[in-house]
Amino acid sequence: MRPCQCKLRSTRFGSRGLDTTITHSDSPSSAAWTALHPRSPGVEAQVWVEARHFFSRSDAQQHCWLWLLGRDRRVHTLRLEAARFGEERLSARLRVRLARAEDEPSPLAGGSVAVLRDAPVVPVPRWAVSWGHPLQHAIRAFAGRLDQEVLDLLGWLEAPGPFFGSVGNYNRLVTLPEPVRTHRLQALRRFPALVPRLLLDMGGYPDMFGRDSGRSAWLPPSTHEVLDAIDRGRDLTGALAAHYGIRRALVRSPLLARPWCAGYVPREVLSLLDALPPEARPQSPAEVEPRLDALRALRLDLGDGGATAHAARLFAGGWNAVWQSLEARVPGRLEPALRDTVDFLRAALAEGLLPPALAELDETDLGAAWLARRGPLSLLDASLRWHAQPQVASPARIGDGLPDALTPLMGTLEAPQAGTARELATREALMVEGLAMQHCVGSYWRTCVLYGDRIFHLDGEEGERATAMYSPEVHEGDIRYELRQLRGPRNAEVSAAIARLAARVMGEINREERFEQRLDVREESFGHQDRHAARSDAQVARPVRTLDPRSRQELRLVLGWCQRHASLVARPATLYEGTIAGFRHAEGPRLIDRLGAGDSIELVREPHNPYDPHAVRVDWNGRKLGYVPRAENAPVAQRLDAGEALAARIVRVQRGGDAWEVVLIGIVSAEAPEQAHRPV
Numbered sequence: 001m002r003p004c005q006c007k008l009r010s011t012r013f014g015s016r017g018l019d020t021t022i023t024h025s026d027s028p029s030s031a032a033w034t035a036l037h038p039r040s041p042g043v044e045a046q047v048w049v050e051a052r053h054f055f056s057r058s059d060a061q062q063h064c065w066l067w068l069l070g071r072d073r074r075v076h077t078l079r080l081e082a083a084r085f086g087e088e089r090l091s092a093r094l095r096v097r098l099a100r101a102e103d104e105p106s107p108l109a110g111g112s113v114a115v116l117r118d119a120p121v122v123p124v125p126r127w128a129v130s131w132g133h134p135l136q137h138a139i140r141a142f143a144g145r146l147d148q149e150v151l152d153l154l155g156w157l158e159a160p161g162p163f164f165g166s167v168g169n170y171n172r173l174v175t176l177p178e179p180v181r182t183h184r185l186q187a188l189r190r191f192p193a194l195v196p197r198l199l200l201d202m203g204g205y206p207d208m209f210g211r212d213s214g215r216s217a218w219l220p221p222s223t224h225e226v227l228d229a230i231d232r233g234r235d236l237t238g239a240l241a242a243h244y245g246i247r248r249a250l251v252r253s254p255l256l257a258r259p260w261c262a263g264y265v266p267r268e269v270l271s272l273l274d275a276l277p278p279e280a281r282p283q284s285p286a287e288v289e290p291r292l293d294a295l296r297a298l299r300l301d302l303g304d305g306g307a308t309a310h311a312a313r314l315f316a317g318g319w320n321a322v323w324q325s326l327e328a329r330v331p332g333r334l335e336p337a338l339r340d341t342v343d344f345l346r347a348a349l350a351e352g353l354l355p356p357a358l359a360e361l362d363e364t365d366l367g368a369a370w371l372a373r374r375g376p377l378s379l380l381d382a383s384l385r386w387h388a389q390p391q392v393a394s395p396a397r398i399g400d401g402l403p404d405a406l407t408p409l410m411g412t413l414e415a416p417q418a419g420t421a422r423e424l425a426t427r428e429a430l431m432v433e434g435l436a437m438q439h440c441v442g443s444y445w446r447t448c449v450l451y452g453d454r455i456f457h458l459d460g461e462e463g464e465r466a467t468a469m470y471s472p473e474v475h476e477g478d479i480r481y482e483l484r485q486l487r488g489p490r491n492a493e494v495s496a497a498i499a500r501l502a503a504r505v506m507g508e509i510n511r512e513e514r515f516e517q518r519l520d521v522r523e524e525s526f527g528h529q530d531r532h533a534a535r536s537d538a539q540v541a542r543p544v545r546t547l548d549p550r551s552r553q554e555l556r557l558v559l560g561w562c563q564r565h566a567s568l569v570a571r572p573a574t575l576y577e578g579t580i581a582g583f584r585h586a587e588g589p590r591l592i593d594r595l596g597a598g599d600s601i602e603l604v605r606e607p608h609n610p611y612d613p614h615a616v617r618v619d620w621n622g623r624k625l626g627y628v629p630r631a632e633n634a635p636v637a638q639r640l641d642a643g644e645a646l647a648a649r650i651v652r653v654q655r656g657g658d659a660w661e662v663v664l665i666g667i668v669s670a671e672a673p674e675q676a677h678r679p680v
Contacts, residue, residue, distance in 0.1 A: 043094065045069040045145045047138045048086050053125040054208060065116075065208070067123055068094060069145055074171045077119040079210060081112055114210035117168035118201065121146065121154075147174045153185055157196055160285075162263030169200045180231045187230045193256040193285070194240050195230070197264040197622040198223055205590075246274040253281070260285045266621050268302035268600040269295070275312035282319045291323050297338035298376060299367050302600060314376055325377055329384065333493055337380060340491065341367065343440050344383035348555050351547055358562055366558070373561040374554055382551045387491060389545040391435050391442070402449045404428070407524050409454050409470075409481070409509050409517055418497070419460040421468070421505045433457055433467060438490045441467050452525035454481070454509075458501055466494045468502045470509060472522060473592070479518040481509045575636055576667040577651060580618050580626035583663060588625045592653070595620060595663060599650045603628070603667065605640045616640065618648070618665065625663070636667055644669065 047067040051060045064085040068076040076094075084090055122143045129135050143151070150173045151165070158164040176184060187195045196202065229239035241248045250256065250273060256265065265273075269292065273281060282288050300314075301307040315322050330337040345363040354361060370379045404427045413421040424430050427445050433455065434442020447453045451471070458466040469485040486502050488494045494502075509518070547555065580588065588595075602619040609615035614637040616628040628636055639646060652664040 043068050044071060045142045047123055047135075047142045049123050049125070049135065050085060051082060053127055053129060053135065055126065063209075065119075065123065067142060069142065073147065073174050075121050075146070075167050077116040077121075077167050079114040079116055079208065116207060116210050118166045118207035120206050121151070121165050121167050121170040146170070149185065150174050153188060157188065157192055157200075157259050157263065160259050160263075161261035162202060162259075163205055164196065164200055164202070164263065166201060166206065172200065179233075183230050183233055187236060191236070191240060191251070191256060192259040193265050194244065194251065195226075196259075198226055198243075199230075202263050202622055244270050246270050249278070250274045250281075254283055255281070255285065255288070258285055261289050262621070264622050266292070266600070267602065268308070271308045272300075272302055272311055272315075275308050276315055276319060280315055280318045287320060294323070294326070294335040294338055296599065297335050297341075298371065299342075299364060300371070301368060310372060314371060322376065326380060329377070329380055333491075336485075336487075336491070337384065338376075340387060340440070341379055341383040343443075344386040344551075345370070347386060347545060348547060348551070350544075351552070351555070355559065355563060358559060361562065365562075369562045369565075370554075370558045373558045378554060382547075382554060385548050385551060386545055387439070389548065391438060391545055402427075402446065402528070406448060407517075407521055409521055410505075410514070413505055413508055415501060415504055417461065418501045418504060419458060419464075421456045421458050421501065424455045424457060430455060437465065437467055437487075439467065439487055441469070441487075444469070449528050450525055452521050453484070454521070456502075456505055458498055458505070460495070460498050460501060462495075462497065464495055464498050465489060466498045466502070468505065470506060472518065478515065479522055481506060481518070574666060574668050575639070575646065576628060576632050576665075578629065578632070578664060580663055580665060581629040582626035586624045586626045588663065591620065591623055591625070592663075595650055595653050601625070601648045601650060601665060603636065603640060603646055603648050605637060607641070614638075620650075628667070639669070 045067075046069070049065045049067070051063050051065075054060065054065070062082050063079050064082045066078045066080060068078070070076065078094075080090075123139055125135065125139075147170075150170055153173075154165045154169060173181065173184065184199060188199065223243065226236070226239045226243050228234070229236045237248050237251050240251050244251075244267065250270070255273065269288070273288070300311045302311055326338075327334050342363055345366050349361065349363060349366060367379065370382075406425045408423050408425040410421075411423055415421070424433055430445050430448070431442045434440065441455060444453065444455060448455065453469060453471045456468045456470070458468055460466075466486060466488045468483060470481040471484045472479050472481055483502055483506050486494055486499065488498070508514075583589075599620065602622075604617040604619055606615040606617055607613060612627075612630050612633070614630070614634045616633045616636050618625045618627060627633070636646065646667055646669060648665060648667045650663060651666045
């Protein structure tokens with residue numbers, strides 16, 4: 001079959017039009033690549049795309065995008081100034097550079113150019129472009145020149161939810177020599193829950209501006225052992241089992257034979273599933289992934305083998321059976337109900353029933369002990385009973401140095417045929433809301449002051465009431481507020497009408513005309529952080545509830561268990577507690593919504609890091625957050641190099657704070673002399 005040349009041009013793309021040069025046949029395939037592509041041109045295909053097909057934002061209109069397919073089969077995506085759209089001179093220069101097999105054609109003279117490794121390998125217009133539009137013709141022709149086997153595999157991996165189809169991932173696979181390419185594609189298909197995080201970048205979304213740094217190229221030695229097993233066609237099951245510290249049977253199980261919505265399985269979840277008896281283990285990702293947020297809300301300690309074994313005992317009766325019993329208690333809202341158990345545990349500690357030997361017990365310790373002694377259903381029921389108790393105002397307010405009023409974002413919103421939203425910008429209003437609605441919003445004043453959160457009381461047209469909490473996030477230079485919580489009286493679920501009202505309030509808060517107000521609130525919270533961030537939550541006055549008699553009796557049993565197992569409550573030695581260096585330059589800002597206190601993090605040694613031989617990278621679920629600060633990383637690095645097991649967790653996440661201090665982590669020795677760990 002003789003290849004042909006086609007060029008598409010349309011005046012609908014401006015004065016320069018749309019230019020795409022494609023070599024194609026009726027049935028392109030990777031096997032026929034050499035036969036169909038002449039060797040002389042540096043560029044096999046190209047697609048120009050204007051900003052209007054991707055974005056409606058005015059600031060994006062100053063850019064355009066160019067996709068290039070080189071003779072070496074690599075795809076290059078460039079973001080350029082809009083004025084350079086369709087520039088033939090630029091295309092010619094790029095052809096020359098690609099013909100020389102240069103991986104990165106940037107930087108280029110004559111304007112700002114960004115090479116986008118995390119852009120989609122094929123442009124996907126956001127705005128409606130009809131099937132017969134010249135841009136669609138160009139995209140289809142461009143895609144037809146790519147390696148279809150690699151495209152199909154990346155699409156299969158990302159079908160449940162994650163983004164794998166990036167330029168970087170495509171190039172990483174398509175340029176591999178045989179038989180390595182075949183072996184890696186087979187490994188990705190056979191173990192889609194374990195292998196992708198070792199071979200591919202796992203961006204949360206396409207990056208069209210070049211703002212994200214991507215994942216670090218440094219890999220621990222155990223990863224290289226897995227890659228060697230893949231590339232040489234050796235015992236991959238055994239290599240994966242050793243790398244993740246799980247049994248071979250779990251590696252081969254149906255649970256890990258399908259892509260997961262997140263694109264991976266968190267290590268601590270793998271450890272927990274491996275510790276379960278085979279008959280109690282779930283069989284599909286659909287039985288696990290929807291429950292991961294609820295699992296994290298249980299605040300289980302999965303930092304070492306002993307703690308994980310204790311946690312596995314909670315599910316000895318069957319993974320699904322335990323979750324179904326919990327879900328039946330609070331249909332549709334299990335995760336927030338489990339997170340609310342923290343408030344109950346703090347109230348239990350405040351009752352003053354602790355014996356002297358347990359004076360240092362905190363809510364995390366008590367929750368872990370309650371789960372071990374009484375089980376998750378008992379803890380949930382006790383929390384639900386406590387939340388159902390009437391609140392009473394504390395008799396005296398403890399001075400916390402915080403202001404009693406804040407700059408409002410919006411005030412009151414009257415929404416015809418929807419309802420009314422009233423902002424609670426004073427301490428007193430928030431206390432009254434907590435008492436009236438019988439939930440814990442009265443204790444949120446500190447977060448409003450220090451982090452810029454704002455609370456609204458919603459009144460629906462049908463008399464329904466709810467409380468909505470909105471939190472600030474910085475997104476592409478703008479400050480946007482997101483709805484974080486929406487609860488009715490006694491934490492009840494809300495109707496669709498109230499949910500629409502809450503969404504309307506968020507839209508009003510984020511209107512462009514309110515940018516200055518959002519900025520004022522952010523600056524105000526920064527000022528309060530500087531003066532008051534070091535103060536303890538215990539200083540803030542809260543509406544209070546008392547424990548019911550049944551909960552008091554269960555609390556006594558749990559505390560008695562703690563005294564009998566005092567060694568399990570002992571805290572291991574802390575090696576580091578503080579901020580993450582380079583957080584805002586890694587993937588931290590784009591992951592901040594998903595991070596939570598208590599989440600496990602991974603410590604990855606980078607002994608060959610050219611900037612610091614003691615470098616210790618901090619990863620969350622395979623995504624780089626930054627590093628342990630250089631001034632304090634030597635003890636951690638030395639222990640890791642010696643093979644010592646360390647446990648690391650996120651201690652605190654404070655949204656809206658300084659970019660360097662938004663996340664605090666803690667690193668402890670998992671091999672303390674007494675082998676101490678939390679009682680779960």
